[in-house]
Amino acid sequence: MYELVIKSSFSAAHHLRNYHGKCEKLHGHNYDVEVYVQGNKLDKTGMLIDFTILKSILEKTLSGYDHKYLNELKDFRGKNPTAENIAYLISQKVRKKLPEQIPMDIGIKVCIWESSRTGACYYAV
Numbered sequence: 161m162y163e164l165v166i167k168s169s170f171s172a173a174h175h176l177r178n179y180h181g182k183c184e185k186l187h188g189h190n191y192d193v194e195v196y197v198q199g200n201k202l203d204k205t206g207m208l209i210d211f212t213i214l215k216s217i218l219e220k221t222l223s224g225y226d227h228k229y230l231n232e233l234k235d236f237r238g239k240n241p242t243a244e245n246i247a248y249l250i251s252q253k254v255r256k257k258l259p260e261q262i263p264m265d266i267g268i269k270v271c272i273w274e275s276s277r278t279g280a281c282y283y284a285v
């Protein structure tokens with residue numbers, strides 16, 4: 161199986177509801193984002209997916225979160241903006257934006273890093 165990975169980042173503010181600790185207060189992160197794409201089939205050029213296409217999809221997706229207060233966004237109405245939920249939502253948005261010629265059985269994993277030592281990943285199969 162082949163696996164590609166691209167990295168990007170965005171900055172945003174959030175706070176966690178129903179949580180008692182430092183993160184219940186408003187604060188921000190410079191989130192690092194990794195998107196992994198897995199699949200067995202390469203196209204005619206020998207690519208799983210063109211990095212340029214994948215990067216463009218990710219940047220469009222992240223622009224909706226960059227320099228925003230995540231709790232105020234529709235995506236997080238009734239859902240805490242945890243690294244887990246952000247990873248899940250980005251995986252769904254990236255999958256929806258993939259070009260039609262990309263096989264639907266492709267695997268996507270998104271990892272969100274809140275700091276250099278703490279992150280969460282979601283595997284969208």
Ligand SMILES: [Zn+2]
Pocket residue numbers: 174183187188189274
């Ligand atoms: Zn936080």
